Amino acid sequence: MRFPAECYQIRETIDTHFSSCLRPAQRGCLACWVHGTVMAHSACQNRVIAALLPVCAVRFDALRQYLREWLYDGEDKAAPCHTQVEIATCFVPLLRWVLSLWRSDHLTLAIDVTNLQDRLHATPASGYPVSVVYRGCAIPIAWHLMPGNEQGAWMPHLCRLLHTIGEAIPAHLQVLVLMDAGLRSPALWEASRDHGWHPLQRQEQGLWFRPAGYHAFHRADTLVRHPGAAWIGTGVAFKTKRAQRAATLVVVWEQDQEEPWVLLTNLPPQEVGLIWYGLRFWIECGFRIIKGMGWQWQKSQRTDPDRVARHWLVMAVASCWVLAPGTRVEDAASLDRLPAQLHAPSPGPRLTDRSRQGNRPLSVFLLGLSALQHHLRHKRHWRCLWLAPEPWPDDPPGLIVTRHDGTEEAA
Numbered sequence: 001m002r003f004p005a006e007c008y009q010i011r012e013t014i015d016t017h018f019s020s021c022l023r024p025a026q027r028g029c030l031a032c033w034v035h036g037t038v039m040a041h042s043a044c045q046n047r048v049i050a051a052l053l054p055v056c057a058v059r060f061d062a063l064r065q066y067l068r069e070w071l072y073d074g075e076d077k078a079a080p081c082h083t084q085v086e087i088a089t090c091f092v093p094l095l096r097w098v099l100s101l102w103r104s105d106h107l108t109l110a111i112d113v114t115n116l117q118d119r120l121h122a123t124p125a126s127g128y129p130v131s132v133v134y135r136g137c138a139i140p141i142a143w144h145l146m147p148g149n150e151q152g153a154w155m156p157h158l159c160r161l162l163h164t165i166g167e168a169i170p171a172h173l174q175v176l177v178l179m180d181a182g183l184r185s186p187a188l189w190e191a192s193r194d195h196g197w198h199p200l201q202r203q204e205q206g207l208w209f210r211p212a213g214y215h216a217f218h219r220a221d222t223l224v225r226h227p228g229a230a231w232i233g234t235g236v237a238f239k240t241k242r243a244q245r246a247a248t249l250v251v252v253w254e255q256d257q258e259e260p261w262v263l264l265t266n267l268p269p270q271e272v273g274l275i276w277y278g279l280r281f282w283i284e285c286g287f288r289i290i291k292g293m294g295w296q297w298q299k300s301q302r303t304d305p306d307r308v309a310r311h312w313l314v315m316a317v318a319s320c321w322v323l324a325p326g327t328r329v330e331d332a333a334s335l336d337r338l339p340a341q342l343h344a345p346s347p348g349p350r351l352t353d354r355s356r357q358g359n360r361p362l363s364v365f366l367l368g369l370s371a372l373q374h375h376l377r378h379k380r381h382w383r384c385l386w387l388a389p390e391p392w393p394d395d396p397p398g399l400i401v402t403r404h405d406g407t408e409e410a411a
Contacts, residue, residue: 004055007035009381010321017097021089029070033314034321036067038372043295043315071307087309091142091161094316095168098132098139101324103345103388107169108133109141109197110178110283111158111188114290130161131286133178133279134323134389135330135364138286140316141165145305158183159191166195176200176392178280184264186243193266200277203237203262209249211235211404220262223402224251232269233404248272254396269403274395289365290315319365324385325375326368331388339371345388 011031018027036048049063056063069077074084099107111129131138142165144157162177169175175197179188184201192199205221212235223231230252237247248267252274253260265272291298295315302308325339331346332339375381395401 002057003032003035004379006376006379006381007031007055010035013097013321014317017100018090018093021093022085023083026070026085029066030314030317033067033070034318035376037295037314037318038322038369039376041294041296041369041373042299043297043311043318044299047296071302071310073306085310085313087306087313088164090313091164092168094313094320095132095141095165098141098320098387099168099170099173101320101385101387103386105172106174106176106389106392108176108178108279108389108392110138110280111183112180112280112283112287113182114287129158129283130165131283133282133286134387135327136282136285136360137289137323137363137365138283139319139323140286140290140312143309143312145309145312147303147305155185155187159187162188162191163194169195171196174198176276176279178277178283180280186245189245189264198265198267198272200263200265200267200272202277202280203264205259205262207237207249207262207264208239209235209237211249213404220249220251221260223249224253224260227253227255227257228398229253229400229402230274231402231404232272232274233402234269235404237264250274250277252277252399254399273392274399274401275393278393285363286319289319293363294319294365294369320387322368322372323364324368324387325371325382326364326366327387328382328385329367329371330364339382343384345386 008031011028014022014027014031014034018030022030032052033043033048036052037043040047040051042048045064045067048067049060052063053060058066065078070085072084074081110131110133113129130142131140142161144154144161146154175195177192177197177199179199179201181202181204184203189199189201203220205219207220208217209220210217211233214235217239230250232248232250234246234248236244237249238244247264248269250263250265250272251260252263254275261277263277289295295318297311297315300308300311302311328342329339332342335342335346
C-alpha cells in the first residue's frame, strides 16, 4: 500500500523504537494510524479514513480493512494467522522512546482510572493509568483494559505493569509515583519501592499515624487544624500491626482547599515537596487528550479489550508525537523566538502557580497538534525534538509548616 512521504517520516521513528516488538507490516500500519489520527484530530476509524483517503492511493474499503486488521487478533483477520500485535511487549519500547526525548533527571508517573461510557475500564493496573506526567498533561505508557463492571482483582495487573516498565527507566532518574486514595495498596507501594522509586500515596484523613518519638497514634487530620498550615514528619502509619509501615507523613491544608491532603511517601521529610501531589491532576488533562480535547476515544464503538488496548497504542504514540513539537513551540515562545529558530531545549521557566493550576494560555498538546498538522500538510518535519519537563514545584509561600524531627513528643 502506497502512502505519502510524510507518513514515512513517522514510520522511520516507529521503526527505530518499535522494531523489537512489531513486525515491519505492523509498524507500517501503526504509522498510517498515527498519521491519520493527527490529521483527523481523532482516532475514530472513520475520521482517520477520511483524513487519509485524499493523500493515499487506495480505495475506501481497502483502507478500512487495512486499519481494522491491525486491531484484530490473528484468528479474526480476513486471512486467519498466528500473528497479532502483542500490546504488552510495546510498553517498554514506548517508554524508552519517551525517555530518549527526555531532558531531565526526574520523572513523574501517575496512576488513575478512566472509563468509556461504563463499557470499558482502563484499570489502574498500569493500563492507561500508568502515565508520564508532563507540562499540564500526561502520556500513557502502559495499560490494562477490562470489560466494564467485570469482577476480578486488578491490583496484580497494576503491579505487574510497574515491574514491566521498570526495566526501561534508568537508575539515575529520580522517579515519583503519584497514586490516588483508591490506589493505597501496600502491594503498589512495594512495587514502586522495588525499583528505587518514591511512591506518593493519598490516604484517608482518618489515617492513624505515630510520629517518630511518640508513644501513641494520632489521626492525621488532627496534626493540621486550619487552612494555610502543613505538617510533615517520619513515623509509623496504620495501627494494625500487619499493615504498619515506616513512612513520611505529609498533611497539607492550603488556603483554597476545603480539607487537607493526607499523603504517605518514602522520601525523607527534607526532600519531599508539600504540593507535589498536585501534579497528579495533570493526568485528568491526559484523559482529555485521549477523549474530548484530542483523540475522541469516547466516540469509539469498540468493546473488545484486546482491540481497544491496541487502539490505545495508536493514541499513546500520537500523543508523544504531538507533545514533542508542542514543547518546542512553547520553549520558543518563552524565549520570544520562532520555533524554527530553536534547535535545542531552553532552560525553561520554573513551574509557577499559574502553570501548576493548569492555566496555560494554550496547552502544549494544542500547540503541538497545530504545528504538526501544518508540517504534515506541507510535507515537512522537525528533526530536533525533545521533552523537557518543568521542575517539581516549590512549597507555596505563606504556608505555616511544622516539621517533626522525631526527637521528643509534644506536650
